[in-house]
Amino acid sequence: MSVVLYQMPHSPYAIPIRQALIACGVSPDTRDVPNWDRGEIIQLTGGAYYQIPLLVHDGRVIFESEGDSLEIARYIDNTWGKRQLFPESLSAPNLCLIEWIEDAVESRTFKLADVHYVPSIEDVVARTMVVRHKERKFGKGCVEQWTQSAGAIRAELDCLLSRCEATLRHSPFLLGTTPVYADFALFGVLGNLTHNGWNQLCGDQNALQHFTNRLQAWRFL
Ligand SMILES: N[C@@H](CCC(=O)N[C@@H](CS)C(=O)NCC(=O)O)C(=O)O
Structure with missing residues (x-):
């Protein structure tokens, strides 16, 4: 299984995602995105998104497609968290x-x-x-x-x-x-x-x- 988290180490939105993955027993590979160069995120999302965090799970790209800031968190909960993050x-x-x-x-x-x-x-x-x-x-x-x-x-x-x-x-x-x-x-x-x-x-x-x-x-x- 491959889980890659695109992040900035100090980001208040990426830190909880990283920690939630770890709490669910998943050790993500992390890629630090330069704050001033969002090229990799833009490429991964075909121009649909430029912010972090962004998660790639076995080739599937998860980001805030609907403007719901909890999309990645809910994906983690549904995939590995057994609804414990959002009971x-x-x-x-x-x-x-x-x-x-x-x-x-x-x-x-x-x-x-x-x-x-x-x-x-x-x-x-x-x-x-x-x-x-x-x-x-x-x-x-x-x-x-x-x-x-x-x-x-x-x-x-x-x-x-x-x-x-x-x-x-x-x-x-x-x-x-x-x-x-x-x-x-x-x-x-x-x-x-x-x-x-x-x-x-x-x-x-x-x-x-x-x-x-x-x-x-x-x-x-
Ligand atoms: N609502 C988003 C917010 C993400 C967000 O604001 N990310 C910041 C980093 S902490 C960012 O990428 N900012 C760059 C930008 O807005 O251009 C989420 O919860 O994931």
Whole structure:
């Protein structure tokens, strides 16, 4: 069996997919896609897609063809996960949490990561292409703006994360004793935030720290 995950190592959307595969007992080969060159993804999808993550399973290419950000996650669940990532009984809280994590939480974590990630791109052309992409979406000077307001963004993020911290002090995972995809989504945004030591969880985010270690070690039976 061949499973190849096209990713960027720090991507908040690729990290959960990689970890969900591992939790399901699948060790994907990973291909790091340069943020500034989406040629391989465009070729693989015949021009239909340019983002990551993208999964190739025995020659079958899986990506967000319908704009549903959960297409790859659901494919993993249906193929290897025995519906443990998306249990029907937890559908409402699982999907609500995923939406909140991928929107409200991610919109803070990626900015705090980007203020470290963007300057770390050594090649001036590559870095400028990434900045250009960000500025077309978020306005000119956005990375500088996020750098200046990093403290305020972090305060907003910590306020949101305090809900998860409180729950995880009482429960191993967000919705009980077994992880669902919402847990992997949370793992993804935290992985993006703290990638390469760019940011750390604080002392009062102990339960979140233990949660990330627990999820990393988790394997579905
Ligand atoms: N909704 C997509 C979002 C994927 C996404 O935003 N990927 C980012 C990397 S974290 C990307 O490829 N951005 C490049 C672009 O939008 O051009 C998913 O959940 O897979």
